[in-house]
Amino acid sequence: MIRTVLIGLWICVVALGSLFLAVRGHMPASEENEQQRSYLGGIDYVKTDVFSVPIMTDSSVAGYIVAQLVYTIDSKMKTRLTVPLEYFIKDEIFRQFYGSYSDTRQVEKVDFETVRKSVIDGINRHFPEPVVHDLLVEQFNYISAKEIREMNLKAAGGT
Known part of the structure; x- marks a missing residue:
């Protein structure tokens, strides 16, 4: 039973970590990088x-x-x-x-x-x-x- 709970916690940690990294990757860049990106684009x-x-x-x-x-x-x-x-x-x-x-x-x-x-x-x-x-x-x-x-x-x- 403890093993099942630990596996469940491990899956939750991995899922939350993945979600955190995905959201952080799509956050707006700093203003300087945004200006450079809009200038070049x-x-x-x-x-x-x-x-x-x-x-x-x-x-x-x-x-x-x-x-x-x-x-x-x-x-x-x-x-x-x-x-x-x-x-x-x-x-x-x-x-x-x-x-x-x-x-x-x-x-x-x-x-x-x-x-x-x-x-x-x-x-x-x-x-x-x-x-x-x-x-x-x-x-x-x-x-x-x-x-x-x-x-x-x-x-x-x-x-």
Whole structure:
């Protein structure tokens, strides 16, 4: 009889222990962990279309910057925007490069980290709270006008 009671108590202790651990595992995390979880879970990565910016030297087109970028935006903020954010990104990149270089060798040595920070700051300046959290490079190339002419000549001669 004592053996049966001890087995019954043992089963009750194991059941209560399991219940305690299950409830404790589902308790809300601390506020800091909750903010981090909502931040990481609420970020969208949006890819821009491929776009180009002409590089002008001596009043003529010396080449093009061809870019495709990925930006991170808060999911809640994305739903509140009425104008696509891609327009602001293209505008900021265009302002950075159009008419800013007198020598194409300068363009080929661009420090993208400086450009990235400047573009993020320029976009966020248009809004009351920061919208873009990060800007990542999918594609960022400089193609000279000479290379484009050669590609066009090959394409025209090959058909």
